Amino acid sequence: MANPTPTLPTPTSAYGASSRAWSWRRTLSPTGNMGDAVFRALLFGSAFVLLLIFGAMIAAIASNSVPSMRAFGFGFLTSQVWSPIRGEFGALPFIYGTVMSSLIALVISVPLSLGVAVFLVEQAPRRLARPVTFLVELLAAIPSVVFGLWGIFVLAPFLREHIQPPLANWFGWLPLFQGTVTGIGLLTGGIILAIMITPIISAVVRDVLAAVPMSQREAALALGATKWETTRVVLANGGPGIAGAIILGLGRAIGETMAVTMLIGNRPQISLSLFEPSYTIASVLANEFTEASDELYLSALIQLGLILFLVTFVINAAARLLVWSVTRGTSGTARA
Amino acid sequence: MSASVQSADTKRRAVSAVMTTLTAACALFAVTMLVLILGYIAIRGIGSLNLQFLIDTPKPIGEGGGIGNAILGSLVLLALASIIGLPLGIATGIYLAEFGSGKFAGIVRFIADTLTGVPSIVVGVFVYTIIVLPMKHFSALAGGIALAVIMIPIVARTTEEMIRLVPASLREGALALGAPQWRVTMGVVLPAAASGIATGAMLAVARVSGETAPLLFTALNYKFFNFYLDEPIASLTVQIYNYSISPYEEWHSLAWAATLVLMAQILVINIIVRFFTRKRF
Amino acid sequence: MIHLRKTLRATTALLLTGVVSLALACSPARDGATTTSSGAATGGVVRLQGAGATFPNPLYQKWLSEYGKTNANAQIDYQSVGSGAGIKQIQEQTIDFGGTDKPMNDEELKKAPGELLHIPTVLGAVVVTYNLQGVTETLSFSPDVLTDIFLGKITKWNDARIKADNATINLPDAPITVVHRSDGSGTTAVFTDYLSKVSPEWKEKVSTGVSVSWPTGQGGKGNEGVTAQVKAQPNTIGYVELAYAEQNKLPIARLKNKAGQFVTPTLDAVTAAAAESLAATPEDMRVSITDAAGASAYPIASYTYILVYKDQKDAAKGKALVDFLWWAVHDGERYTKDLLYAPLPAEVVRRVETKLNSVTSGGKALRSAQ
Numbered sequence: 001m002a003n004p005t006p007t008l009p010t011p012t013s014a015y016g017a018s019s020r021a022w023s024w025r026r027t028l029s030p031t032g033n034m035g036d037a038v039f040r041a042l043l044f045g046s047a048f049v050l051l052l053i054f055g056a057m058i059a060a061i062a063s064n065s066v067p068s069m070r071a072f073g074f075g076f077l078t079s080q081v082w083s084p085i086r087g088e089f090g091a092l093p094f095i096y097g098t099v100m101s102s103l104i105a106l107v108i109s110v111p112l113s114l115g116v117a118v119f120l121v122e123q124a125p126r127r128l129a130r131p132v133t134f135l136v137e138l139l140a141a142i143p144s145v146v147f148g149l150w151g152i153f154v155l156a157p158f159l160r161e162h163i164q165p166p167l168a169n170w171f172g173w174l175p176l177f178q179g180t181v182t183g184i185g186l187l188t189g190g191i192i193l194a195i196m197i198t199p200i201i202s203a204v205v206r207d208v209l210a211a212v213p214m215s216q217r218e219a220a221l222a223l224g225a226t227k228w229e230t231t232r233v234v235l236a237n238g239g240p241g242i243a244g245a246i247i248l249g250l251g252r253a254i255g256e257t258m259a260v261t262m263l264i265g266n267r268p269q270i271s272l273s274l275f276e277p278s279y280t281i282a283s284v285l286a287n288e289f290t291e292a293s294d295e296l297y298l299s300a301l302i303q304l305g306l307i308l309f310l311v312t313f314v315i316n317a318a319a320r321l322l323v324w325s326v327t328r329g330t331s332g333t334a335r336a
Numbered sequence: 337m338s339a340s341v342q343s344a345d346t347k348r349r350a351v352s353a354v355m356t357t358l359t360a361a362c363a364l365f366a367v368t369m370l371v372l373i374l375g376y377i378a379i380r381g382i383g384s385l386n387l388q389f390l391i392d393t394p395k396p397i398g399e400g401g402g403i404g405n406a407i408l409g410s411l412v413l414l415a416l417a418s419i420i421g422l423p424l425g426i427a428t429g430i431y432l433a434e435f436g437s438g439k440f441a442g443i444v445r446f447i448a449d450t451l452t453g454v455p456s457i458v459v460g461v462f463v464y465t466i467i468v469l470p471m472k473h474f475s476a477l478a479g480g481i482a483l484a485v486i487m488i489p490i491v492a493r494t495t496e497e498m499i500r501l502v503p504a505s506l507r508e509g510a511l512a513l514g515a516p517q518w519r520v521t522m523g524v525v526l527p528a529a530a531s532g533i534a535t536g537a538m539l540a541v542a543r544v545s546g547e548t549a550p551l552l553f554t555a556l557n558y559k560f561f562n563f564y565l566d567e568p569i570a571s572l573t574v575q576i577y578n579y580s581i582s583p584y585e586e587w588h589s590l591a592w593a594a595t596l597v598l599m600a601q602i603l604v605i606n607i608i609v610r611f612f613t614r615k616r617f
Numbered sequence: 618m619i620h621l622r623k624t625l626r627a628t629t630a631l632l633l634t635g636v637v638s639l640a641l642a643c644s645p646a647r648d649g650a651t652t653t654s655s656g657a658a659t660g661g662v663v664r665l666q667g668a669g670a671t672f673p674n675p676l677y678q679k680w681l682s683e684y685g686k687t688n689a690n691a692q693i694d695y696q697s698v699g700s701g702a703g704i705k706q707i708q709e710q711t712i713d714f715g716g717t718d719k720p721m722n723d724e725e726l727k728k729a730p731g732e733l734l735h736i737p738t739v740l741g742a743v744v745v746t747y748n749l750q751g752v753t754e755t756l757s758f759s760p761d762v763l764t765d766i767f768l769g770k771i772t773k774w775n776d777a778r779i780k781a782d783n784a785t786i787n788l789p790d791a792p793i794t795v796v797h798r799s800d801g802s803g804t805t806a807v808f809t810d811y812l813s814k815v816s817p818e819w820k821e822k823v824s825t826g827v828s829v830s831w832p833t834g835q836g837g838k839g840n841e842g843v844t845a846q847v848k849a850q851p852n853t854i855g856y857v858e859l860a861y862a863e864q865n866k867l868p869i870a871r872l873k874n875k876a877g878q879f880v881t882p883t884l885d886a887v888t889a890a891a892a893e894s895l896a897a898t899p900e901d902m903r904v905s906i907t908d909a910a911g912a913s914a915y916p917i918a919s920y921t922y923i924l925v926y927k928d929q930k931d932a933a934k935g936k937a938l939v940d941f942l943w944w945a946v947h948d949g950e951r952y953t954k955d956l957l958y959a960p961l962p963a964e965v966v967r968r969v970e971t972k973l974n975s976v977t978s979g980g981k982a983l984r985s986a987q
Contacts (some may be wrong), residue, residue, distance in 0.1 A: 039522075050488060084829070116362050119359040143595065184592065193500070229348065244497045251449065292828075395682060
């Protein structure tokens with residue numbers, strides 16, 4: 001008698017009732033593997049915690065901003081007056097200060113950080129790269145209070161005596177470089193921010209560049225590229241990672257409080273000159289939050305915090321859009 | 337070789353040489369900045385650095401005093417923040433990298449980016465509202481949580497970037513051998529991205545070690561040694577801040593000395609972590 | 618895979634240790650008494666937490682250290698986080714006692730869940746300091762001249778009105794740079810309170826508060842920020858607490874007081890300002906003593922207060938607190954002058970004694986008349 005044709009086990013018969021009923025395990029993991037399901041649940045849970053934190057923060061901030069929103073409406077965004085005594089508040093000078101100081105910081109820091117990262121990964125001999133990497137990361141370890149103090153005692157006088165006068169002399173016809181030279185102002189704030197975010201951007205970019213496979217470099221060199229042209233290929237490969245690094249640095253610049261407060265002059269005004277004092281949202285929060293006593297004052301400050309979130313949203317969205325439009329054609333990271 | 341090719345060649349070489357010098361100059365500039373700042377801190381602070389300074393508690397003006405309790409307090413706060421923040425941050429980063437193509441992941445990524453820009457004082461006030469007020473205490477726990485909230489987005493985003501950089505071949509190889517996805521991620525991808533993740537973690541640690549504002553609202557400060565997590569606790573950054581805004585030159589130099597200790601602390605942690613995550617292959 | 622097992626084991630071990638130590642550390646088993654704020658009575662050691670004004674911080678640290686030498690069972694801590702924070706925290710009862718330079722107003726008092734007492738501890742002065750090239754003598758200012766400088770109406774150092782008070786001094790022909798505070802502070806509140814009293818124009822245009830809109834000048838963060846900016850830039854004028862000007866060897870101006878005398882802010886002049894104002898000082902001690910009457914009074918002086926609840930929830934902590942404050946206004950006053958704080962006049966100490974005797978816990982007075 002021939003062997004009966006073996007019947008293939010159908011899913012329903014092999015796995016029993018659980019195959020038809022809905023189960024957590026199968027929802028979480030396409031393979032039905034228990035480990036995968038748990039893994040996915042844990043990771044999803046962590047991401048959810050982040051969402052919860054953000055949600056709670058926004059809820060707390062928004063609910064406390066309501067009195068101020070009711071009192072000023074949209075005028076809050078366009079008014080330049082900040083007078084706690086008279087109860088008149090406006091956010092425009094702070095938005096300007098935050099955006100401008102972060103912009104100055106990025107303009108100075110991004111080329112600098114990219115240069116440092118390229119040097120460490122592409123050009124420096126290993127013996128030199130290790131200690132220099134360490135040193136640059138050490139910059140990130142300095143507390144912001146200390147940056148502020150160093151700025152007051154060293155950077156501001158240096159700028160006042162050696163950098164700003166020549167700038168005023170040669171470029172004084174530009175509204176950017178007019179006004180009294182005191183060493184404390186928008187430019188100084190931007191410079192100290194640049195120094196603070198450089199280690200962040202360069203550390204991440206260094207790792208990104210180091211992860212680009214050697215085959216990319218070898219291929220470029222084999223085609224006769226010079227060192228710089230090879231580097232350009234490597235940079236293009238690391239595009240999204242570099243963008244992430246810059247956004248991280250930008251985040252630090254927008255939210256930085258102590259160092260900026262000590263060096264930006266703390267005057268709520270909008271002026272085209274980089275030498276004039278300015279005021280950022282983080283600084284005004286640090287300066288006035290603990291002493292603000294009445295409802296409306298506190299609410300206006302908290303609404304400034306809400307606006308900071310919005311500003312960060314907009315800048316991040318713009319940056320992502322830019323990266324997406326530039327890397328749309330390329331394939332992203334190379335596959336080895 | 338034709339003349340035009342030759343001249344184009346020279347031009348390209350020249351450009352390359354210029355750019356090489358420029359990048360070296362950038363690195364030199366960055367290192368110079370560090371040396372200037374570190375040097376200034378060292379000059380102002382080295383005078384006050386001695387053994388007594390490292391084990392004593394703060395004393396009134398004119399009687400010296402030390403930062404022993406602040407050193408311990410900062411370590412406790414950092415440990416708390418890391419225990420809470422690192423696993424959550426790394427797990428979120430893995431999530432974004434492994435399952436990161438959906439809409440939900442896109443939202444989480446965007447929110448993480450936004451959260452890296454929150455001023456630390458806002459985080460401090462937030463944790464004050466949800467933890468200190470209900471507890472009716474300032475506490476080390478609240479301080480650790482505030483620092484963790486600052487750490488999580490930074491660690492998440494850098495972890496994601498680093499995992500994305502792991503070549504697909506490694507992942508595909510492991511999958512081809514029949515390993516389930518979680519095994520692939522934990523056993524193959526993570527170790528490969530380990531040093532990059534460590535960079536992110538160290539950046540976050542360096543960042544929160546230097547934060548003052550959130551601690552002022554949560555852990556306050558303390559002038560004795562403290563061993564309970566639901567009590568205020570001393571920290572190096574708040575002590576540095578307090579010393580530096582005082583009128584006394586003596587306390588100013590204590591602030592600089594404390595800064596040196598803080599940076600040494602972070603350096604040591606950095607070295608230890610780098611040692612354990614060094615590339616072994 | 619061996620790697621993985623080791624890593625998993627290590628991570629689990631670490632997490633478990635962390636969780637266990639957290640649990641142990643937070644365990645409430647160690648303190649028996651329930652507390653509403655930090656600290657507890659554990660085997661005789663009472664922990665008290667205070668926070669608030671930065672101005673008296675060096676003195677309070679000295680007091681706590683000296684008091685702790687003879688009272689080891691009281692572990693009292695004070696942190697300087699600012700008057701506003703001190704007021705907020707005592708309202709929320711996250712601390713046991715608060716410190717503030719400016720007294721709380723009625724609105725703020727209503728927010729507190731119980732009656733709050735203002736205990737004055739010591740006096741301080743806000744001084745006018747400047748950095749004038751080539752001038753080593755002490756300058757003198759009349760109230761109207763000072764006001765107009767800060768209003769931006771007098772813009773040059775060699776203005777005739779400044780010269781009128783400083784006839785023997787050679788003033789340079791240079792623009793005045795005003796330096797004020799950029800952050801909210803009790804120092805600003807006291808200074809602007811004085812200017813509002815002596816100038817109706819200031820009162821109308823700028824008024825008084827911890828944070829005002831300055832008509833002119835640059836902002837420095839904290840007393841130390843203003844000090845640094847005045848020290849570093851020529852031809853500047855600013856206002857700081859006395860200790861900052863003294864410690865940084867900055868010149869201190871003489872001011873004309875209500876009686877028409879030019880007074881240097883010595884500690885005696887400050888105490889005189891308080892003594893002369895006693896008639897106008899209400900029972901709860903919330904008073905402004907700027908522009909005080911009296912020939913020797915310095916015009917910009919102020920009290921600093923400690924805030925305590927009249928009815929203490931925890932008797933042991935309440936007693937420790939009241940005992941410390943009693944010691945502070947009696948024995949503690951001998952440490953004030955060395956640190957450049959002005960001691961309380963005798964009559965004020967008597968009033969403080971009455972207040973401390975009125976502090977109760979559960980209906981019983983904490984200090985039996987001693």
